[in-house]
Amino acid sequence: xxxxxxxxxxxxxxxxxIEEYQPETIQDLQEALKAIxxxxxxxxxxxxxxxxxxxxxxxxxxxxxxxxxxxxxxxKSSYGNIDLNIPRDRxxxxxxxxxxxxxxxxxxxxxxIISMYAKGIPSPNNIINSFHSLDIxxxxxx
Numbered sequence: 001x002x003x004x005x006x007x008x009x010x011x012x013x014x015x016x017x018i019e020e021y022q023p024e025t026i027q028d029l030q031e032a033l034k035a036i037x038x039x040x041x042x043x044x045x046x047x048x049x050x051x052x053x054x055x056x057x058x059x060x061x062x063x064x065x066x067x068x069x070x071x072x073x074x075x076k077s078s079y080g081n082i083d084l085n086i087p088r089d090r091x092x093x094x095x096x097x098x099x100x101x102x103x104x105x106x107x108x109x110x111x112x113i114i115s116m117y118a119k120g121i122p123s124p125n126n127i128i129n130s131f132h133s134l135d136i137x138x139x140x141x142x
Contacts, residue, residue, distance in 0.1 A: 009119065033114065034079035040113050041075075041106065042084055044098040049087040052094050065091045076105045 017023075021032035050056045053065060070085040088094060099106065 030079050034077065034082055037077060037079065037106075037110050037113060038082040038084055041082070041099060045084075045096050046087055048096050048098060049089065049094055053089060065089050065093065073099075075099065075103070076107065077110050078107045079110070082106075 017032055017036070021028065021035070023029040023032055046057070049067065053067070054062050057067070066089065068088045068090045070087050073084050073086050074081050075084060076082075084099070086096070086099070095101065098109075
């Protein structure tokens, strides 16, 4: 009787991806990965704005600078173009680091994001903290 392999986080994530998106072709799988990548980038940007404004969505603002909706931006990845909603603040002082204002190509960080999901990094804040040590987006620990 063959031994059953232990289920890893990567196996669980792969199963969830298949259940959610039901890809039938490689193109379908690429579209699913593109959707995951886009959602992750948006979550990272929202977490960055939370840190910039010093309060989370739904909390009472500590200053007059508050959230001010979002703007559309199309970025290039190895999976194709991804449309993102970039959060804004009222004062226009928010300078995102995960995706710089004029950056159009995210192919240099997409594999890092995918591998973080495989490792089970659960929240946008954990993803951002993991990026602090990466030179590819120019963040460094204080």
